[in-house]
Amino acid sequence: MLSRRLGCLEHPVRQEVYRWVCENPGAYFFEIANELSIPTGTLAWHLRVLEAEGLLEKIKFGGRVVFYPRHLRDAKLEKALLLLRNKNARKIFDIVVANPGVNQSEIVERFGLHHDTVRWHIKRMVKAGLIRAKREGRSRKYYVGESGEAIISGEARKISPSFVEFLLDRLHGERLRPELKSLEGSTLVIKLKPVGPYEDERTFTIDLSKFRI
Numbered sequence: 001m002l003s004r005r006l007g008c009l010e011h012p013v014r015q016e017v018y019r020w021v022c023e024n025p026g027a028y029f030f031e032i033a034n035e036l037s038i039p040t041g042t043l044a045w046h047l048r049v050l051e052a053e054g055l056l057e058k059i060k061f062g063g064r065v066v067f068y069p070r071h072l073r074d075a076k077l078e079k080a081l082l083l084l085r086n087k088n089a090r091k092i093f094d095i096v097v098a099n100p101g102v103n104q105s106e107i108v109e110r111f112g113l114h115h116d117t118v119r120w121h122i123k124r125m126v127k128a129g130l131i132r133a134k135r136e137g138r139s140r141k142y143y144v145g146e147s148g149e150a151i152i153s154g155e156a157r158k159i160s161p162s163f164v165e166f167l168l169d170r171l172h173g174e175r176l177r178p179e180l181k182s183l184e185g186s187t188l189v190i191k192l193k194p195v196g197p198y199e200d201e202r203t204f205t206i207d208l209s210k211f212r213i
Contacts, residue, residue: 007173007174007175007176008049008050008053008055008170008174009055009170009171009174009176009204010174010175010176011046013038013042013046014046014049014050015204016036017032017036017038017043017046017047017050018050018055018056018069019204019205019206020032020035020036021050021056021067021068021069022069022072022206022208023206023207023208023210023211024211025067025068025069025072025073025078025081025082025211026061026066026067026068026078026081026082026085027066027067027068028064028065028066028067029043029044029047029064029065029067032047032067047067051067054070055069055070055170056068056069056070057069057070057075059079059082061082062085062086066082068081068082071162071163071166071167072159072160072163073156073160076128076129076147077129077147077150077151077156079128080125080128080129080130080147080148080151081151081156081213083124083125083128083130084130084151084213086121088111088113088117088121089121089124089125089130091111092107092111092118092121092122092125092131093125093130093131093148095107095110095111096131096142096143096144096148097144097148097152100142100143100144101136101141101142101143102141102142103139103140103141103142104118104119104122104140104142107122107142122142125145126142126145128145128147129145129146129147129148130144130145130147130148130151131143131144131145131148132144132145132146151213154186156211156213157185157186157208157209157211157213158185158186158208159183159185159186159187159188159206159208161183164180164183164188167188167190168180168190171190171192171204176192176193177192177193178190178191178192178193178204179191179192179193181203185209186207186208186209186211187205187206187207187208187209188205188206188207189203189204189205190203190204190205191203192204
């Protein structure tokens with residue numbers, strides 16, 4: 001079978017799954033299957049291979065198993081991005097961004113949610129670095145955290161040189177003869193030179209510019 005003859009990223013379907021998850025971190029299984037029109041059995045196999053090869057990681061989040069790329073970002077930042085997929089967490093984050101130094105009671109008042117619900121989200125967001133807490137007098141106030149700053153500044157959309165090095169090494173190990181064509185902030189283009197005499201030159205592109213945060 002084709003999938004048994006080819007290396008991890010040599011397989012065109014697996015390469016496409018990996019690219020799509022890089023551009024849509026936190027995607028869940030059926031989301032990937034629907035977007036790429038891949039049969040569920042086929043997708044499950046390719047995801048297992050990508051995970052076993054250390055290219056993707058999966059965690060359970062919000063009652064679903066979700067996937068994100070390893071090495072593309074710091075793991076803490078990836079989890080911060082996952083939290084923002086929850087509409088309540090996103091609203092709390094937006095309140096803190098717009099009102100630095102806001103306390104929990106003020107968030108509850110602006111949001112209209114129960115204190116316990118807001119407290120639960122805040123605890124997770126502080127742990128992920130989306131926001132940070134600072135004791136001021138008798139009140140605990142909240143400001144944007146390190147991960148939150150990276151998201152606001154657009155840093156989460158940038159492709160790091162270390163990731164490029166990692167990916168080039170993996171592609172080279174699979175005899176794909178990769179060559180860096182361009183790296184411009186959020187877009188990476190790698191040229192894959194023909195291995196055999198009957199193969200065409202291909203490009204592998206990861207574009208984070210359209211990633212909605």
